[in-house]
Structures are given as structure tokens and as C-alpha cells.
Amino acid sequence: xxxxxxxxxxxxxxxxxxxxxxxxxxxxxxxxxxxxxxxxxxxxxxxxxxxxxxxxxxxxxxxxxxxxxxxxxxxxxxxxxxxxxxxxxxxxxxxxxxxxxxxxxxxxxxxxxxxxxxxxxxxxxxxxxxxxxxxxxxxxxxxxxxxxxxxxxxxxxxxxxxxxxxxxxxxxxxxxxxxxxxxxxxxxxxxxxxxxxxxxxxxxxxxxxxxxxxxxxxxxxxxxxxxxxxxxxxxxxxxxxxxxxxxxxxxxxxxxxxxxxxxxxxxxxxxxxxxxxxxxxxxxxxxxxxxxxxxxxxxxxxxxxxxxxxxxxxxxxxxxxxxxxxxxxxxxxxxxxxxxxxxxxxxxxxxxxxxxxxxxxxxxxxxxxxxxxxxxxxxxxxxxxxxxxxxxxxxxxxxx
Ligand SMILES: *Cc1c(COP(=O)(O)O)cnc(C)c1O
Numbered sequence: 558x559x560x561x562x563x564x565x566x567x568x569x570x571x572x573x574x575x576x577x578x579x580x581x582x583x584x585x586x587x588x589x590x591x592x593x594x595x596x597x598x599x600x601x602x603x604x605x606x607x608x609x610x611x612x613x614x615x616x617x618x619x620x621x622x623x624x625x626x627x628x629x630x631x632x633x634x635x636x637x638x639x640x641x642x643x644x645x646x647x648x649x650x651x652x653x654x655x656x657x658x659x660x661x662x663x664x665x666x667x668x669x670x671x672x673x674x675x676x677x678x679x680x681x682x683x684x685x686x687x688x689x690x691x692x693x694x695x696x697x698x699x700x701x702x703x704x705x706x707x708x709x710x711x712x713x714x715x716x717x718x719x720x721x722x723x724x725x726x727x728x729x730x731x732x733x734x735x736x737x738x739x740x741x742x743x744x745x746x747x748x749x750x751x752x753x754x755x756x757x758x759x760x761x762x763x764x765x766x767x768x769x770x771x772x773x774x775x776x777x778x779x780x781x782x783x784x785x786x787x788x789x790x791x792x793x794x795x796x797x798x799x800x801x802x803x804x805x806x807x808x809x810x811x812x813x814x815x816x817x818x819x820x821x822x823x824x825x826x827x828x829x830x831x832x833x834x835x836x837x838x839x840x841x842x843x844x845x846x847x848x849x850x851x852x853x854x855x856x857x858x859x860x861x862x863x864x865x866x867x868x869x870x871x872x873x874x875x876x877x878x879x880x881x882x883x884x885x886x887x888x889x890x891x892x893x894x895x896x897x898x899x900x901x902x903x904x905x906x907x908x909x910x911x912x913x914x915x916x917x918x919x920x921x922x923x924x925x926x927x928x929x930x931x932x933x934x935x936x937x938x939x940x941x942x943x944x945x946x947x948x949x950x951x952x953x954x955x956x957x
Pocket of ligand 1: 610612613631633653654750752753754791792793794829830831832833
């Protein structure tokens with residue numbers, strides 16, 4: 558992780574020549590993104606699909622790079638429908654999320670949404686009315702919040718416990734019969750997005766096996782089980798921000814392939830990861846503005862901060878930091894544990910604590926990798942009225 562791609566280094570150099578103020582910017586390596594997604598897709602077992610959950614990063618250049626490689630896109634708002642429509646490669650899209658607006662649902666219907674993932678009993682009634690109005694019979698998946706054995710839950714649980722997501726498994730029979738009886742809805746399958754940050758491949762294998770085990774029971778709730786073909790198993794594949802070892806996607810796919818081969822009546826399985834797709838290609842680069850020692854702690858005050866990159870505080874971790882000295886290495890410099898902070902007037906503006914770095918000087922750059930998912934777009938960019946950071950998209954077709 559300590560090595561930065563040449564494209565990223567070149568982008569920082571170029572940005573330096575273009576800006577007088579110290580830098581804070583995001584750089585996305587589109588070639589690396591393309592290569593990663595190609596590998597992710599190549600590992601999928603036969604008949605398994607992958608839709609990119611664009612809320613992880615829906616910048617137009619990211620979508621333009623990912624869309625041609627995946628089966629489709631997963632969206633959760635009207636604004637994300639607009640992003641998908643603006644993408645040069647039009648792909649099927651599916652719509653999940655609690656609290657969908659009528660205007661969002663109308664826009665989805667109008668733009669030919671492939672499937673809508675229904676999150677509640679009320680939403681069945683509302684969507685039936687809107688689909689009738691639109692004169693369209695809409696494919697839907699019912700999002701289930703199933704009973705899960707507790708060891709299968711994770712840090713950010715969306716199911717298996719009390720959450721606003723999906724339909725409680727105890728109400729599923731009722732939901733299925735409502736959809737069966739809705740003239741303008743067609744039940745195409747079931748959806749479970751149970752967690753984020755899954756780091757353990759064994760657990761994810763068990764989770765997928767559990768869904769496959771329940772699949773025949775869920776299907777049997779319908780009067781027309783033959784119409785029900787799809788099992789969307791959500792996203793949630795984790796990224797390891799603190800170590801080198803990453804989630805073994807190849808192994809998960811191989812396991813799923815075997816499990817599906819053993820199923821008498823296998824569904825079309827669909828993944829919808831976000832983080833695992835776009836995290837690796839992004840870098841947040843910040844310039845050191847000041848160094849100080851306060852009550853025995855060493856601080857690096859940098860351009861930017863958590864208003865650009867809220868992810869480390871949001872997740873409560875110390876983000877990895879790569880040091881790029883401006884000049885030649887200082888001889889005899891000693892390692893120090895630095896706390897890397899931004900420009901905000903709040904003690905919460907911390908990107909990394911006690912980060913061991915050697916010979917850091919004002920004017921050096923620090924680069925935070927793994928910043929391509931839930932980075933800039935989850936941050937409170939307007940706080941303190943600092944300018945928004947430039948986002949550079951390196952590689953791919955062109956510089957943007
Ligand atoms: C956020 C979300 C995803 C993507 O989650 P990741 O943890 O980024 O993979 C997939 N499906 C739904 C319904 C989501 O809300």
C-alpha cells in the first residue's frame with residue numbers, strides 16, 4: 558500500500574503547478590478501477606450478476622468507467638437516476654432504499670427501471686398506484702429483513718436486527734400476497750442487503766448459503782413461484798483500511814458457484830457492491846500547512862480535512878497515510894507519531910492518530926489511499942465555507 562501509482566504522483570505534480578495555495582485534492586486512477594472491476598467480474602460464477610451500488614461514488618467519470626463492465630447499476634434516489642441517465646453507457650438500473658418519494662418512483666418508472674426493491678408494505682400500495690398511473694407493469698423484488706443467527710451480523714448491520722430497511726421476515730407472506738394481487742406489480746425475486754464492511758469471507762459464504770437455503774421457502778409464499786427468478790444478495794463486501802490483506806472475492810465466488818451447482822432450483826444471483834468496487838481507485842492528497850507539539854502530542858495540520866474526507870471519523874479508524882516529501886529526505890530524521898488533522902475548528906477534524914512518519918516538513922504531501930468510496934460524497938463539504946476540493950480523474954479516456 559506504500560507505493561503510489563505513477564499516475565497519482567503525476568497528478569499531484571501537475572496540480573501543484575496549477576495552484577498557488579497548498580493542495581487538497583482527490584485523485585482517481587481510472588485505469589486501476591477498470592482493471593479491478595474487470596477482475597471482479599471475471600471471478601463471478603456462471604449466471605451470477607453484479608450491479609454497482611453507485612452511492613459509493615457516482616462521479617460521472619467513475620460511472621463511465623464502471624458501467625461498461627458491470628451488468629447494471631443500483632440506485633437509491635431520484636438524483637442517482639439522473640446520474641445513471643447521464644452516463645454514456647446506459648445500463649439497466651434497480652432502485653432500493655427506504656423513504657422513496659413518489660416523484661423518484663415516477664422518474665424510475667418513466668426511465669424504465671429494471672426492478673424496484675420494495676422496502677415496506679405501504680410501499681407496495683404506493684407503487685401499485687403509481688405503476689397503474691404510468692400504465693406500466695413493474696418488476697419488483699421484496700427486500701427482506703430476515704432472521705439471522707447473531708454470528709452472521711457485522712459492524713454495520715442492515716438486517717437480522719431492528720432496522721428501517723426491508724420487510725420483516727414475519728410479514729413476508731403478507732407482502733408476497735399483496736404483490737401477487739397487485740395488477741401492475743410482478744414479483745421477480747427477493748433482495749437482502751444485510752450489512753456493510755464484511756471482512757470475513759467465511760461468514761459471507763455462510764450468509765449466502767443461508768439465503769439459498771431459505772430461497773425455496775420464500776418462493777413458495779407466492780401463488781406464481783415459477784415467475785420468481787432473482788435473488789439479490791446485496792453488497793457489503795468490506796475493504797481493509799488498516800492492513801494489506803483484502804477480502805478474498807475469488808474464494809467467495811468459487812464457493813457460491815459450488816453452492817449454486819448443488820441447488821435443485823437455483824436463482825439468478827445478483828450482487829450489488831459499492832465500496833468494494835470503487836474504494837481502491839481513490840486517493841486524497843493533502844499538503845502539510847503546519848507542525849506542532851501540544852501537551853506531548855505531535856500534530857500535522859494539513860490543507861483540507863474531514864469536510865472533504867469524513868470517512869475515517871465516520872468509521873472511527875485511523876486512515877493509512879503515505880508521506881511524499883517535497884525535497885530530498887532529511888538526513889538523521891527520526892520517526893515520530895503524528896496526528897494528522899485538517900483546517901476545521903473542531904477537535905473532531907482528525908484523519909489519522911499516532912501515525913508513524915519520518916522527517917515530515919511543512920510543504921510535504923500526505924496521501925490517503927482507499928479514498929474512492931464513501932469519501933468526498935459523504936463529507937460535509939460546506940462546513941466553514943472552505944472551497945470544495947478538486948477531483949482529478951487520471952487515466953481512462955482523458956483528464957477531466
Ligand atoms: C449501500 C448499499 C449497497 C452497497 O453497499 P456496500 O457496503 O458499499 O457494498 C448495496 N445495496 C443497498 C441496498 C445499499 O443500501
